[in-house]
Amino acid sequence: MTQQPPSVPEAAELDELSRADVARLGSKLDDVEIVQLADRWPVKGTRAEKRAERGVAMWFTICGLSSLAAAGIFVFWPWEYHAPGSTDHWIYQLYTPLLGITMGLAVLALGIGTIAYVKKFMPAEISVQQRHDGPSDEVDRRTFSALVTEAGATSGLPRRKMIARAAGFGAGALGLGLGVVALGGFVKNPWAQDNNSALVTTGWKSISGEKVYLRRDTGDPKEVVLVRPEDLDAGAMETVFPYRHWEQGDEEALARALRRSDSPVMLIRLRPGTQVVQRKGQEGFNYGDFWAYSKVCSHLGCPTSLFEQQTNRILCPCHQSQFDATHYAKPIFGPATRALAQLPIDVDDEGFFYARHDFIEPIGPAYWERKS
Numbered sequence: 001m002t003q004q005p006p007s008v009p010e011a012a013e014l015d016e017l018s019r020a021d022v023a024r025l026g027s028k029l030d031d032v033e034i035v036q037l038a039d040r041w042p043v044k045g046t047r048a049e050k051r052a053e054r055g056v057a058m059w060f061t062i063c064g065l066s067s068l069a070a071a072g073i074f075v076f077w078p079w080e081y082h083a084p085g086s087t088d089h090w091i092y093q094l095y096t097p098l099l100g101i102t103m104g105l106a107v108l109a110l111g112i113g114t115i116a117y118v119k120k121f122m123p124a125e126i127s128v129q130q131r132h133d134g135p136s137d138e139v140d141r142r143t144f145s146a147l148v149t150e151a152g153a154t155s156g157l158p159r160r161k162m163i164a165r166a167a168g169f170g171a172g173a174l175g176l177g178l179g180v181v182a183l184g185g186f187v188k189n190p191w192a193q194d195n196n197s198a199l200v201t202t203g204w205k206s207i208s209g210e211k212v213y214l215r216r217d218t219g220d221p222k223e224v225v226l227v228r229p230e231d232l233d234a235g236a237m238e239t240v241f242p243y244r245h246w247e248q249g250d251e252e253a254l255a256r257a258l259r260r261s262d263s264p265v266m267l268i269r270l271r272p273g274t275q276v277v278q279r280k281g282q283e284g285f286n287y288g289d290f291w292a293y294s295k296v297c298s299h300l301g302c303p304t305s306l307f308e309q310q311t312n313r314i315l316c317p318c319h320q321s322q323f324d325a326t327h328y329a330k331p332i333f334g335p336a337t338r339a340l341a342q343l344p345i346d347v348d349d350e351g352f353f354y355a356r357h358d359f360i361e362p363i364g365p366a367y368w369e370r371k372s
Contacts, residue, residue, distance in 0.1 A: 009025070019149060023149075036124065036125060036126040038123060038124045038125075039123055040120060040121055040122070040123065040124065041121070052116075052120045052121070053121075053160055053162055053163055054162070055116060055120075056113055056116045056117045056120065056121070056163050056166070057113075057162045057163050057165075057166035057167075058113075058166075059109045059110075059112045059113030059116060059166075059170075060109070060110070060113040060163065060166035060167045060169065060170035060171075061166045061169065061170065062105065062106075062109040062113075062170075063105075063106045063107075063109035063110040063113060063170030063171075063173070063174055064106075064166070064169040064170040064172070064173035064174070065173070066102045066103070066105040066106035066109060067102075067103075067106040067170070067173035067174040067175075067176060067177035067178075068173050068176070068177065069102045070099055070102035070103045070106060070177045070180075070181070071173075071176055071177040071180040071181070073095070073098050073099055073102060074099060074177075074180055074181055074184055075180065075184065077091075077094075077095050077098065078091055078092060078095070079092070079095045080092065081252075081255075081256055081259060082252065084221070084255070085251060086251070086252060099181075102177075103177065103178075103181075106170075106173075106174050106177060107174070109170065110170055110171070110174060113166075113167065113170065117163060117167075121160070121163075199362065200362055201358055202260070202262040202263065202358055202359060202363060203241070203242040203257055203260045203262060203263040204242050204263070204265070204343060204355045204357075204358045204359065205357075205358040206355075206357065206358070207244075210244050210245065210246065211244075211245075211348065211354045211355075212242045212243065212244055212354060212355045213226050213227075213242070213243045213244070213245075213352055213353065213354045213355075214226065214227045214240040214241075214242075214243070214265070214267060214292075214345065214352070214353040214354065214355070215227070215240060215241050215242065215243035215257075216238070216240065216241075217239065217241055217258055221251060221254050221255035221258055222251055222254060224243060224247075224248060224254070226243065226352040226353070227240055227267065227352065227353045228347075228351050228352060228353070229269075229287070229288070229290060229347060229351070229353070232267065232269040232290070233269065234269055234270070234271045234272060234289070235269065235270070235271050235309035236268075236269050236309070237266055237267065237268045237269075237307035237309075238266075238267050239264050239265070239266060239267075239295060239305070240264075240265050240266075240267045240292075240353075241257055241258050241263050241264065241265070242257050242263055242355070243257060261296070261301075262294075262296065262363055262364070264294075264295035264296070264303065265292050265293065265294060265295055265343050266292065266293050266294075266295050266304065266307065266314065267290060267291075267292050267345075267353070268290070268291045268292070268293070268307060268314075268325055269289050269290050270289045270290075270291065270312060270325065270326065271289070271309070272289060274289070274312065274326055275326060276291075276326045276327075277326065277327045277328060278328060279328035279339070279342065281360070282328065282342050282344075282360070284344070285342050285343070285344040285345070285356075286345070287345050287346055287347055287353070290345060290353070291325060291342070292342065292343040292344075292345045292355075293314065293323075293325070293329045293340040293341065293342055293343070294340050294341040294342075294343065294359065294363040294364070296340075296341075296363045296364040297316040297318065297319075297321060297336060297340075297364070297365070298321075298331070298336045298337070298338040298339065298340060298341075298363075298364060298365060299316065299318075299319055299321050299334070299335050299336035299337075299365060300318065300319065300365055301364045301365050302316050302317070302318035302319070303316070304316040304321075304323065304340065305317065307325070312324065312325045312326045313325065313332070314329060314340065316334070316336070319334055319335050319336075320333070320334045321333065321334030321335055321336035322334055323336070323339065323340055328342060329342065340363075341359045341360075341361050341362070341363040342359070343355055343358075343359055344356040344357060344360075
């Protein structure tokens with residue numbers, strides 16, 4: 001015998017039904033058959049139920065406390081770089097791990113608390129539903145809303161104040177922690193130093209008129225090795241970093257110069273006779289066959305660490321952008337759309353390379369005030 005589908009009531013009739021009746025009607029209209037529906041705690045107020053409730057609340061509380069700890073670490077923990085061997089280096093090293101641990105624990109605790117609540121307090125239900133195609137009408141929308149509301153009511157959360165308060169605290173603190181991390185970078189004014197702002201200057205900027213030399217990274221931050229033209233063969237490329245004479249003996253300053261994200265520069269020696277197209281306004285930035293380009297890719301800031309001497313192409317391994325070193329490092333393949341910034345270089349009386357001045361444009365990815 002085929003079961004007849006329930007009649008569809010009018011909107012006025014729906015208004016007269018209770019929420020539970022509308023929810024049951026929605027199940028029938030959706031051809032849902034509830035095979036099993038059992039309360040997890042048929043006897044209310046037992047010690048076991050209270051223990052389960054405290055356990056779920058504990059996880060939500062851990063989520064909230066971990067989120068607040070992450071926000072506090074992000075705002076107050078000393079994040080400035082300190083060189084190895086300095087008294088504050090170990091504190092600096094803990095900054096990122098502590099952020100990861102606290103935020104990870106917050107998300108983990110929220111997930112465990114949610115799963116524990118569903119397993120321990122949501123009614124055990126087994127339902128079978130036939131699939132339907134097509135859009136929902138007004139009755140379907142009303143009954144679906146009633147089903148969702150009824151599910152929230154039967155979940156028991158409204159009467160479990162401890163879990164509700166702990167869940168609200170955990171979710172709110174997690175949102176606060178994520179918001180602090182996401183918006184924290186906007187708190188400091190990037191233009192506070194005007195033309196000396198970090199947005200428009202790099203480690204190659206001369207501070208007091210001193211020369212900024214091109215330095216090798218030998219693996220030892222305390223070792224200073226400057227670069228001469230004869231150090232590179234034709235077709236070679238080397239990554240160089242800024243160095244000022246006053247940094248000699250200052251281990252922290254030497255290490256900081258090697259680790260500044262805007263410092264790496266590719267020093268390339270083209271083969272003799274290579275035809276080169278110079279960029280307007282940057283004529284003479286090279287020294288003979290030597291050209292210096294920022295190593296920060298103009299796509300997403302990855303290191304353009306590969307140079308193919310046969311084609312004179314600079315390659316970024318992250319997203320395969322390619323730049324023509326003979327054509328002012330103009331992008332010729334891949335997602336990058338801007339040329340790499342060029343550093344003007346020269347050689348002093350002692351035969352060492354130095355930067356004549358800083359880049360004349362911001363380095364790296366798309367920039368809202370960049371003209372190229």
